[in-house]
Amino acid sequence: MGATLGLATAPAQSAQSAAPAAVAQTSCPTGWGSLDKVRPVSTTAPVKNVRTGRHACFDRMVIDVPGAGTGTGYWVRYVSRLRQDGSGRVVPVAGGAVLEVRVMAPSYDPETGAPTYPARPGRPLPGVDLTGYRTFRDARFAGSFEGDTQLGLGVRARLPFRVLTLTDRVVVDVAHSWTGR
Secondary structure, three states: OHHHHHHHHHHHHHHHHOOOOOOOOOOOOOOOOOOOEEEOOOOOOOOOEEEEEEOOOEEEEEEEOOOOOOOOOEEEEEEOOEEOOOOOOEEOOOOOEEEEEEEOOOOEOOOOOOEOOOOOOOOEOOOOOOOOOOOEEEEEEEEEEOOEEEEEEEEOOOOOEEEEEEOOEEEEEEEOOOOOO
């Protein structure tokens, strides 16, 4: 009888010791909002690259503008359709919502007119692969017109975003959700 009791309690003890540890919750920022974000400062330093990254709380797009310091302006806003500056041509961008990302820097050398970023209007951004992203769906080059470079960022839905100006780059973060999860 004593052996039976010992066998009956052993599995319960093993189950308790094998219980998974509590998973740490990531605290995500909230309060970014989805209204236009504008910083009206322009530079002649040209755009050289666009890259993206995945983070626990948001997806990130970085526009590299070497030589601009923190003097690069932007205008980032949700639009119903991305329309190319100059021509007004619609640039199709996949996703539930479209962010127009306008960086107030050319993607060409102002002295020679030679391209400094190898993108083509209406085409996906070179070197940007959005496979596995929670929020980003598509990224398109609209063009560079009168010193501004225009990009389209397709996202899953209209979600909160923020824009940061760091040394030689503009950063656009789009949250994975409205609730910070």
